[in-house]
Amino acid sequence: MKIASRKPAEAMPPRMGALAKLPVFFDLAGKRAVLAGNSAGAAWKAELLAAAGADVAIYASEPSEEMLAIVARGAEAGSLTLLERPWSLDIFTHAALAVGDFEDEAEAKAFRCAARASGVIVNTVDKPETCDFLFGSIVNRSPVVIGISTDGAAPILGQGIRRRIEMLLPPSLADWAGRAQAIRQRVMGRLKPGPERRRFWEAFTDLAFRDKARADDAAIDAMIGESCLAGGATGGRVTLVGAGPGDADLLTIKAVRALQSADVILFDDLVSDAVLELARREAKRMMVGKRGARESCAQGDINTLMMGLARQGKHVVRLKSGDPMVFGRAGEEIEALEKAGIPVSVVPGITSAQALAMSLNRSLTHRDHAQSLMLVTGHSRQGELPDTIDWALAASGRATLVIYMGARQAGAIVAALRQHGMGGATPAIAMASLSRPEEARWEGCLDALPQGVTTLPAGAPILIGIGSVFASRNEAIAAEAFRQAV
Template identity: 60%
Template sequence: ILGQAIRRKIETLLPLSLAAWAGLAGRVRSAVMERLEPGPQRRRFWEVFTDHAFSEREAPEAEAEVAALVEATGVAQTAREGRVTLVGAGPGSAELLTLKAVRALQAADVILFDDLVADEVLELARREAKRMLVGKRGGRESCKQEDINDLMVELAKKGKNVVRLKSGDPMIFGRAGEEIERLQSEGIPVAVVPGVTSASAMASALGISLTHRDHAQAVRFVTGHSKKGDLQESVDWAGLSDPATTTVFYMGGRMAGRISNRLIREGRSPSTPVVVMAGIARPEEKRWQGKLRDLEIGVAALDTSEPVLIGVGEVFDMLGTMVMPEQPEQKVATASLA
């Protein structure tokens, strides 16, 4: 049974098209030996061939296509072309990674990771990969985005396969747009592997649908602060006061009091249910649930340095009637104000 489980695990990590590529490798081996010089030239061919095999594309079958593949990946490519893949690491647990994310980690030469990425996720990368911390945290000394962009460009131009590993999903408050724009301007191939965003992980952990049709007909993900660290004024605050909308604020811990005051001023009921979570999907996960009017006190009660996620909406009122999923070593705080 253990052997079968190991086999299933290995097969899960391999693309379905790999068998066809393995067969193709046997067919082109003689042609490669005839046309390419021993040493670096042949090694380069097989490196590129292997990249194709793990890219999830189908192996060519027609002889003309096979010949074109040998030509394109053989003599014509004397220098290795670098590339960058933006990978979503999810909220914490390695169990929430996609298979594509795992494959990207195992193919990387260099991994530039945020300090919110869990160690167990980094353990899935191949041993030879160089790991570089480039984390950005509010209120702390951290790497500038421009420096991270420069580093990705520098490494890719040296022929490295770079993985930019981000907590959550790269395309949701992950500054992926700035990085993609810079890489494309330099002519560097860039791909994106999505990850589980924190709001989805929050809903799953609580057992609550963010769009339960009896309570919410819309859901919004909102940044908790602006570039300057203030409350984001360009947000449609009046729209967020709609009782049929569930709103999740990312990185809103320091702005909790101002978020609460602004929503109430725009018409949201002070008794609107709210949930605050930090360290989602990690052993040190913390939660607080209460009312919108008590949000600032609730965030302070968590006493955490982890990024805070704030959920506001009628759907969270269901927590009072549902059995909360068990979370080992979880710390829960509850409002006890009159």
């Protein structure tokens, strides 16, 4: 069967979704900020403003113990000045922003009106309806600062997110970020804008997350030199990245890093939008669809495109569904790239057989059922069932058989297995769109498989599993009870 060919098509990056609030970072160094309030919460806000470099004037007629302690201790940056009196209309002169902490709703509104009349933006604690801006949870690795907002809906959720980010970011990141500021001019002076600079900063970032000690000047100069040498027209590279079965949570950290550093992403039809959302927004996206029995880009065209882009000095990510090395034609692409002298590397992904086991909570090599696992393709170059499969082993009952791209050949698969002695009652399963929200499954016996796959959504990627490990839970319980009885 001859499949029509199509050309690679450029895809638009996904449109940015609606933002509840625009996250911005406000430079308060040397600016005046005013704060009115007595509580411990107001004291924390005062310390936060001062930490950002503001000179904070605190108006508190009855300051809390926390407020007194924070003022007595002083600020790491900026300054804290306590004025033990109520706020008044004249306090907003020359202020960059104002914060008020009031129990009374009417006072909060009056504070906001007075601030706005002076052209000052205002926040009233726990009263979002009278706020021009909101505070969020903060991860402080200054000069790296991460702000987290839930638009006031769930502050505890924001704090939980902060704790998880804190665990991912080493405390030494602050030193690395400071180092980045110190060497920025040197990097800009020696490296050209675009791929050269990005290549350096990617290497710098990888080092920051791997090593606790900061790189010395000699190491920085060596990295700059390597980026210069690799920055020419032949300095591109290709990374084959496994996108997994669809669920973006199944991507490896290394895969996300590759997507974040890509100049161009060549992706297959089966790659989910959720995975593409994790890519660098500036990266050019091109669909080079490869689907069995569908109009697809010719492999030669994809190879030529990868080589051409890499020769322009670009980092090309070839994003493949599942694992690139399992029925993903990675071998052909690697061979073409290596012959052309283009650096190529591989980032593994979760293959569909693993997603099948995950979805079913079944071990594919349970020692009571199977001593081997066979992953085979149901789709040859000619679009038919391959004639090189060891059907005798597959039908022996000692192996779990997982068939990729086999739905169209389900009848031929059953015939081959039956011919080699597999019983028609052998458990079988077919699953469509594994790990995605639209995941669907059929379970039954081998003889019912050809009809079973037709009950799954048309056009969805389908994986077939055959073997005793796929017996239904009720059957497994009954079989175990029978074995114990005898």
